[in-house]
Amino acid sequence: MAKNVAQSPLERTSLASLDHKLAMAKRCSHEGVIAGAKAAVVATVATAIPTLASVRMLPWARANLNHTAQALIISTVAGAAYFIVADKTVLATARKNSFQKASNMEA
Numbered sequence: 001m002a003k004n005v006a007q008s009p010l011e012r013t014s015l016a017s018l019d020h021k022l023a024m025a026k027r028c029s030h031e032g033v034i035a036g037a038k039a040a041v042v043a044t045v046a047t048a049i050p051t052l053a054s055v056r057m058l059p060w061a062r063a064n065l066n067h068t069a070q071a072l073i074i075s076t077v078a079g080a081a082y083f084i085v086a087d088k089t090v091l092a093t094a095r096k097n098s099f100q101k102a103s104n105m106e107a
Helices: 002-006 009-057 059-064 067-106
Strands: none
Touching (some): 009 059, 009 067
């Protein structure tokens, strides 16, 4: 009896729909990961240059920012950039896909 329910056309349609939604979610998250990684690289370079330069040139920074503090500053900015950009990218892609789905329903 359970075999007949699983093979019904209504069940196959919903499984296909779920597969499509899963594929779209994977694509959205992958785009977010790629965009976040790019932003993290840019943020790392943009933060590392002034941090390392200030430690060499400013007496206060030389006295108070050891290697651990420098690494913490740089990695915090890189992590924040990654999560902010990845989140915005995933939300933008999901929004775009939801509008496309709504326009396909109307047509």
